[in-house]
Amino acid sequence: MEPRFNKVRCWQVSELNNYLKELLNSNPFLNNLWIKGEISNLKKPGSGHLFFTVKDQGSSIKAVMFKSRAGSLLVPLKNGMEVLLRASLSIYERDGIYQLYVEEVQPLGIGDLHKTFELLKEKLLKEGLFDTDRKKPLPKLPLRIGLVTSLTGAVIQDMLRIFRERLPKANIIVSPAAVQGPEAPEAIVKGIKLLNRHGQVDLIVLARGGGSLEELWAFNTEIVAREISSSKIPVISAVGHETDFTIADLVADLRAPTPTAAAVIAVPDYREEFNKLNNLLDKATGRLSTLMEVEWDKLKNIKDLTVLGKPEKLFAMHLSELSQVFEKAETLAKVYLEGKSNKLYFLTEKIDGLSPLKVLRRGYAICQDHKKTIITSVNEVEVNQAFEVRLKDGYLDCLVQGVKVVND
């Protein structure tokens, strides 16, 4: 129904009220308001709905909280209570009054805040939201980190600096959110939601610098707690100072005492990790070269074992086997350790000093038949038989042209 302004028109009262109501309801701004004020004229009729007035020093407005919403109140309303309300504004047609339709109430008085905190904590604790077995494991090396915090202020700068120092390779995705004020709870919820939708981070850090209980209040709200709990990506909470404990801390997968501490906890220092890896490499390299040394000594001893019928044959066989091991170790060292560690030189030098290959380098050769069996006697071959000669840098394909026996 569109009223005609061009002519004088007689309105029904209900028509006018209905028109105004539609006008107000179509305004999105009035559909989601945050209002700060004091409660007065509180009435609690048997219907279970709550009727009251919200006022500041100069003005007041009527408000109603329906039974269905009033059930979510953690602290009962009372006259004189300082509150923050989320509500929509509309018209009550029967009486022709505009009023607030209250969705939720956040007490602002310090005593009430503490009480709300305790009650919410108890409620979520009973639901099991703080249970240890709900905590998601954190990746040790998160290469993609989501950060839910305010874009302004020192907190984000400090954290980015620490991330850069400790793990320059890490990708940081900031999901900006107000972390203080009436819009903060929903902004934080949205920040976490967006990162989950994006799905391209291994970890979320929810951060805010220090502040009073009121300033940190967003982190004690139920919607923020539930969003952290339902995040598929693990969440580290980093709110305020060491002594500040929030509901968000309790429900997060890990609580960091401060935002900067969170940055340190979240990512390892790549230099420390390199050191650890190099230490492991030292141990592995040390062990391998020690063992190669032992085997080489054993091999040398075989030559002196006169009890054995043909120590030379045994020696040559082991020499061939050991050569292969040494060769492989040398290749591995070159391929995997190249340029990354001084240990490369340690290992290759050691291999060089020990290697049976050195024997070949001095001009000796190993003869093998087609089965790679080592030939140690002229009696083991016939004329025209093919065989292979292993030299320091490769193999020769050979043919026996004649056999001469030497009698010592």
Added chain:
Amino acid sequence: MIEKVGDRPYEEAFKEIEAYVALLEKGELSLDETLNHFEKAVRLIKYCKGLLDGAEKRVAILLETEDGELKLENLF
């Protein structure tokens, strides 16, 4: 045969390296086995270093456009 290092998480690869090194240090392996374990360990060490090492990445902001699409914008 040595299986592919693949894209296993860092901590998993690190634990494997520790396990191989512990086995090596026990000293109960043959030379061949030692070499084999050594190879696995150094492969994983190289893999881990590759994960840690790399160019400095940029910082991006995640935003939602009016039609509900997600987009990334560079920050600073």
